[in-house]
Amino acid sequence: MSDQHQGLVAPAAAAGRGASEVNHVSQLSQDLAHLCRSEEFCDVVLSVEGHRFSAHRAVLAARSEYFRALLFGGMKESREKEVTLTGAAVGPFRVLLQYIYTGQMSLVGLKEDTVLDMLGLAHQYGFTQLEEAVSQYLEAAVRAGNVCVIYDMARLYRQSALLDVCQSFMDKNAACRAAAPQLLHNQGVREVISRDSFCAAEVDIFRAVSRWTAANPELDSAQLLAAVRLPLVSMQDLVNVVRPSGVISPDAILDAIKTKVESRDRDLPYRGCLLPDENVCTPRHGAQTVRGDMRSFLLNGDTSAFDMERGFTRHAIDDACSDNCIEVRLGMPCIINHIKMLLWDKDMRSYSYYVEVSMDECDWVRVVNHSRYHCRSWQTLYFPPRVVRSIRVVGTNNTVNKMFHLVSLEASYCSRPEPTENGLIVPRENVATLQRSAMVIEGVSRSRNALLNGDTDKYDWDHGYTCHQLGSGSVVVQLGQPVLLDSMRMLLWDCDDRTYGYYIEVSTNQRDWTIVCDRSRSHCRSWQVVTFKRRPVVFIRIVGTRNSANEVFHCVHFECPAQCEVERHTDDPPAPEPAEDEPEDEQEGAAGPQTPGAVGGERRFSFELELPVEEAAAAVFGDQCEP
Known part of the structure; x- marks a missing residue:
C-alpha cells in the first residue's frame, strides 16, 4: 500500500493537546445565528401575529418534524412564500427561532410567562429536548405564586415529572392552596383535592371549593363538590358552615352524618402528609414514644450503642394483658407503607410480634402479623399505604424470656416497595445475607x-x-x-x-x-x-x-x-x-x-x-x- 493511503499518526505531544479532535460547534452555532438574523438565502417567511420572520425551509425541516411536514409534505404551505403560524406569540417565537438555528437558549433571562409559552411551543412543534429542558427548569422554579399555572400547563402538555413536583409542593402547602384555589382549572382543582396527601382541614377545603364555584358559576361544579370528604368535617362545621352555604344538598349532609356515626374510624377517608422515602418517626417531625419502658431510646437514631442494660425500649409479654405494647405517636397524620425496626440482637434469640396503626388510638388496624414466626434483628415491613397517626408494636414471644425489646423504629412512605403477598415479602434479591439479618x-x-x-x-x-x-x-x-x-x-x-x-x-x-x-x-x-x-x-x-x-x-x-x-x-x-x-x-x-x-x-x-x-x-x- 502506498504511503499516501496510510493513516497519519499524530505526534504524541499533539495528541496530548487534543489536536486529533476537531470541534468547531460553537463557531457553527455563531454562523447559523448570523444566518438567522440576516435574510441571506431565505426562501420562506413565517408570519406570527402579523410579524414576519425570514427563514430557511431546509433548516426548519431538519430541526423539526412539524416543519418538515408543513413545508415539504405536499400541503399548500409547501408552495407558498409566506406561511402563517397560529397559536404562537411573537416574543416567545422569536426566541424559539433563534434556538432552532443555534440549539441554544438561556431560560434564566426570560420572563416567566415567556418560559411557560416556550413549553407550549416546544410541545406544539415537536422539540422534545427543549420541552424536557423547559420542564426541568420549571420544576426548580415552582413557588406559591406560580404553582397553579405551572400545574395546569403540566396537565395540558402531560409533563408527568413536572406534575409530580407541583402536586408535592401543593401537598406541603395544602393550607395555603385551600385558601386560594381560584387560579386552577376545574379539573385541576378536583385532582388536587382528591389526593389523600392534600392534607388540609376538610372544612377549609370546603370553603375553598365554595369560593371557586362562586367565581365560576358557568361551570358544572358537581364533581368538584363530590371530591370534598364531608365525613371528615366536624358535626359542628357541617351544621354551621356547610349547611348555610347552600352548595351541598341536605341529603348529602345527612349521608355524611350517617357515615360519621356508623363507620369505624379506620374506614374514614383520612388525609395525611406524604413525605416519600423520609422517616417520619423522628422527634424532628414531632414523633414521640408514648408507651413502653425506657422510652427515650427508641427514636434517638442510635442503632449501635445498645447492650443488655440500655439502648432499647421494652414491654412485658403478657398473654393475659393486650395493653402491653410499645407505641409511637407521630407529630401529624402521615401516609406510610413501610416500617423498619431493629429487634435487640446481641445474642441468638428470636422474637414474635405484630404491628398495628391507628388515627384515634382506639380503632387499631393490624398491618403486620408476625406473631407465628421467629424474627431477629432488622425487620423490613411493607403494607398497603395508610394514613396513620399512631403506631404500636406488640411483642408476643421471646425465645429467651418474657420481655420484648425494640432498639429502633422507623416509618415512611417507600416509593419503591418490595412486592408482598399475604403480608410477607416476596424477595427478588438474596435475603440470606448478613445485611438482611440472616x-x-x-x-x-x-x-x-x-x-x-x-x-x-x-x-x-x-x-x-x-x-x-x-x-x-x-x-x-x-x-x-x-x-x-x-x-x-x-x-x-x-x-x-x-x-x-x-x-x-x-x-x-x-x-x-x-x-x-x-x-x-x-x-x-x-x-x-x-x-x-x-x-x-x-x-x-x-x-x-x-x-x-x-x-x-x-x-x-x-x-x-x-x-x-x-x-x-x-x-x-x-x-x-x-x-x-x-x-x-x-x-x-x-x-x-x-x-x-x-x-x-x-x-x-x-x-x-x-x-x-x-x-x-x-x-x-x-x-x-x-x-
Missing part, C-alpha cells in the same frame, strides 16, 4: 457466617465452607424475618470431583419442618438450584446424606431466592452416575485425594451440632480454628 445457627465452620458472606471464590481444603458430619446434625440458616420463597441456590464444595446427596427442609418456627427438596440419593456437585411451591420460610435446614469422598457434607455458599444471573462452574461436567454393579454405599465411602477439614483424607470426626458454632468448629479443626 445467620447460620447450626453447622461447623472457621467463621460462623462463611456460608452467607457471598464469597464464592475464596475457598479451599481448609477454609470457606460450612459442614456437618453425615448422620449427625445439619446446616441451618435462620432468615431475619419470614419471606415467601420458591427457590434457593447453593454451592457444594467442588475442589475435586466428589459428589454429594442431601435434602432441604424449611420451617417458620423451628418445630414444624417441610421438605422442599430431596436429592438424598442423587449425585450432586457444585452449584445446586432448588425450586418449589412458594411458601413462608424463616429457617432452612440442609441435611447432607452422602459424600463420595468421606463422611462430611460441605457447603460453600447459600442464597435465597436463587440469584440465577450469577454464573459459576458452567463448564463443569455432569456428576458421574453410579455404576450399575457398584453398591451405592461403597461409593459413599470412597476417599478422595484430600478431604476438606481432614488432612490426607484420614481424619474422621463426630460432634453434636447443638454446640455453638465456634465450639463445634474447635472440635472439628482443633487448634487451627481461629477463635
Whole structure:
C-alpha cells in the first residue's frame, strides 16, 4: 500500500493537546445565528401575529418534524412564500427561532410567562429536548405564586415529572392552596383535592371549593363538590358552615352524618402528609414514644450503642394483658407503607410480634402479623399505604424470656416497595445475607457466617465452607424475618470431583419442618438450584446424606431466592452416575485425594451440632480454628 493511503499518526505531544479532535460547534452555532438574523438565502417567511420572520425551509425541516411536514409534505404551505403560524406569540417565537438555528437558549433571562409559552411551543412543534429542558427548569422554579399555572400547563402538555413536583409542593402547602384555589382549572382543582396527601382541614377545603364555584358559576361544579370528604368535617362545621352555604344538598349532609356515626374510624377517608422515602418517626417531625419502658431510646437514631442494660425500649409479654405494647405517636397524620425496626440482637434469640396503626388510638388496624414466626434483628415491613397517626408494636414471644425489646423504629412512605403477598415479602434479591439479618445457627465452620458472606471464590481444603458430619446434625440458616420463597441456590464444595446427596427442609418456627427438596440419593456437585411451591420460610435446614469422598457434607455458599444471573462452574461436567454393579454405599465411602477439614483424607470426626458454632468448629479443626 502506498504511503499516501496510510493513516497519519499524530505526534504524541499533539495528541496530548487534543489536536486529533476537531470541534468547531460553537463557531457553527455563531454562523447559523448570523444566518438567522440576516435574510441571506431565505426562501420562506413565517408570519406570527402579523410579524414576519425570514427563514430557511431546509433548516426548519431538519430541526423539526412539524416543519418538515408543513413545508415539504405536499400541503399548500409547501408552495407558498409566506406561511402563517397560529397559536404562537411573537416574543416567545422569536426566541424559539433563534434556538432552532443555534440549539441554544438561556431560560434564566426570560420572563416567566415567556418560559411557560416556550413549553407550549416546544410541545406544539415537536422539540422534545427543549420541552424536557423547559420542564426541568420549571420544576426548580415552582413557588406559591406560580404553582397553579405551572400545574395546569403540566396537565395540558402531560409533563408527568413536572406534575409530580407541583402536586408535592401543593401537598406541603395544602393550607395555603385551600385558601386560594381560584387560579386552577376545574379539573385541576378536583385532582388536587382528591389526593389523600392534600392534607388540609376538610372544612377549609370546603370553603375553598365554595369560593371557586362562586367565581365560576358557568361551570358544572358537581364533581368538584363530590371530591370534598364531608365525613371528615366536624358535626359542628357541617351544621354551621356547610349547611348555610347552600352548595351541598341536605341529603348529602345527612349521608355524611350517617357515615360519621356508623363507620369505624379506620374506614374514614383520612388525609395525611406524604413525605416519600423520609422517616417520619423522628422527634424532628414531632414523633414521640408514648408507651413502653425506657422510652427515650427508641427514636434517638442510635442503632449501635445498645447492650443488655440500655439502648432499647421494652414491654412485658403478657398473654393475659393486650395493653402491653410499645407505641409511637407521630407529630401529624402521615401516609406510610413501610416500617423498619431493629429487634435487640446481641445474642441468638428470636422474637414474635405484630404491628398495628391507628388515627384515634382506639380503632387499631393490624398491618403486620408476625406473631407465628421467629424474627431477629432488622425487620423490613411493607403494607398497603395508610394514613396513620399512631403506631404500636406488640411483642408476643421471646425465645429467651418474657420481655420484648425494640432498639429502633422507623416509618415512611417507600416509593419503591418490595412486592408482598399475604403480608410477607416476596424477595427478588438474596435475603440470606448478613445485611438482611440472616445467620447460620447450626453447622461447623472457621467463621460462623462463611456460608452467607457471598464469597464464592475464596475457598479451599481448609477454609470457606460450612459442614456437618453425615448422620449427625445439619446446616441451618435462620432468615431475619419470614419471606415467601420458591427457590434457593447453593454451592457444594467442588475442589475435586466428589459428589454429594442431601435434602432441604424449611420451617417458620423451628418445630414444624417441610421438605422442599430431596436429592438424598442423587449425585450432586457444585452449584445446586432448588425450586418449589412458594411458601413462608424463616429457617432452612440442609441435611447432607452422602459424600463420595468421606463422611462430611460441605457447603460453600447459600442464597435465597436463587440469584440465577450469577454464573459459576458452567463448564463443569455432569456428576458421574453410579455404576450399575457398584453398591451405592461403597461409593459413599470412597476417599478422595484430600478431604476438606481432614488432612490426607484420614481424619474422621463426630460432634453434636447443638454446640455453638465456634465450639463445634474447635472440635472439628482443633487448634487451627481461629477463635
